[in-house]
Amino acid sequence: xxxxxxxxxxxxxxxxxxxxxxxxxxxxxxxxxxxxxxxxxxxxxxxxxxxxxxxxxxxxxxxxxxxxxxxxxxxxxxxxxxxxxxxxxxxxxxxxxxxxxxxxxxxxxxxxxxxxxxxxxxxxxxxxxxxxxxxxxxxx
Amino acid sequence: xxxxxxxxxxxxxxxxxxxxxxxxxxxxxxxxxxxxxxxxxxxxxxxxxxxxxxxxxxxxxxxxxxxxxxxxxxxxxxxxxxxxxxxxxxxxxxxxxxxxxxxxxxxxxx
Numbered sequence: 001x002x003x004x005x006x007x008x009x010x011x012x013x014x015x016x017x018x019x020x021x022x023x024x025x026x027x028x029x030x031x032x033x034x035x036x037x038x039x040x041x042x043x044x045x046x047x048x049x050x051x052x053x054x055x056x057x058x059x060x061x062x063x064x065x066x067x068x069x070x071x072x073x074x075x076x077x078x079x080x081x082x083x084x085x086x087x088x089x090x091x092x093x094x095x096x097x098x099x100x101x102x103x104x105x106x107x108x109x110x111x112x113x114x115x116x117x118x119x120x121x122x123x124x125x126x127x128x129x130x131x132x133x134x135x136x137x138x139x140x
Numbered sequence: 141x142x143x144x145x146x147x148x149x150x151x152x153x154x155x156x157x158x159x160x161x162x163x164x165x166x167x168x169x170x171x172x173x174x175x176x177x178x179x180x181x182x183x184x185x186x187x188x189x190x191x192x193x194x195x196x197x198x199x200x201x202x203x204x205x206x207x208x209x210x211x212x213x214x215x216x217x218x219x220x221x222x223x224x225x226x227x228x229x230x231x232x233x234x235x236x237x238x239x240x241x242x243x244x245x246x247x248x249x250x
Contacts, residue, residue, distance in 0.1 A: 016162065016163045019161055019162060019163055020159075020161075020163060023159060023161070023192070038222075042222065042223045042226060043226070045192070045223075046192070046194060046223065046226070046227065049161060049192075049194050050194050050195060053161065053162040053194060053195075053196060056162065057162060103233075103235075103236050104202060104206060104236075105199075105202070106199035106200070106202050106203045106206075107195070107196075107199050109195040109198065109199070109231050109233075110194075110195040110196075112231070113194075113195050113227065113230055113231060116230045117230070
């Protein structure tokens with residue numbers, strides 16, 4: 001495993017405010033990692049925000065505790081990785097595969113967009129936590 | 141995100157400055173709906189200072205486009221920045237949301 005050159009972590013209630021906080025974390029992460037190309041910064045930021053927004057919009061609590069959102073981002077020499085987690089959440093409902101909505105549809109493009117932006121997307125569920133792991137191999 | 145608008149000769153220019161995400165997307169929709177209700181059905185959304193757009197923001201633009209067309213007009217976008225351009229292209233929505241270099245050009249040939 002290659003060394004981590006820069007990282008950021010966020011954990012908080014899965015609310016709209018969390019999205020702005022995570023975006024600010026990403027902006028400051030790129031200041032710490034200016035060697036990451038603009039295209040990689042742009043695509044990875046978009047994928048992380050899409051994934052986090054998906055949790056805020058769709059995750060449902062599994063018990064009494066509200067859903068919390070966690071994001072852990074690491075910059076490695078040739079790899080960007082983010083673990084985007086929904087804690088205390090039910091398993092995701094609905095299709096996990098991205099669909100292609102009609103041209104005039106106003107939603108339903110998030111998953112396809114995430115897949116287009118990153119190199120790999122994997123999903124894990126453990127102890128009431130849904131985690132999407134996004135990676136993007138840096139362009140050299 | 142901050143919204144503003146100005147009525148020009150043949151269109152209304154809406155500016156959306158900041159991040160067009162799941163937080164601001166419903167606000168853009170509401171803002172443009174009000175501009176249309178105020179009598180402008182030809183809308184240019186100037187994205188010069190929109191540094192970021194996600195699929196929620198894209199959905200809001202499509203909703204605004206439909207609202208403008210239902211009112212007998214149209215909606216066009218202008219001064220698209222690289223991240224927004226990328227999202228439009230990856231979703232193939234650049235074919236639906238016509239983009240112009242500047243707000244002035246958007247309705248100049250109509």
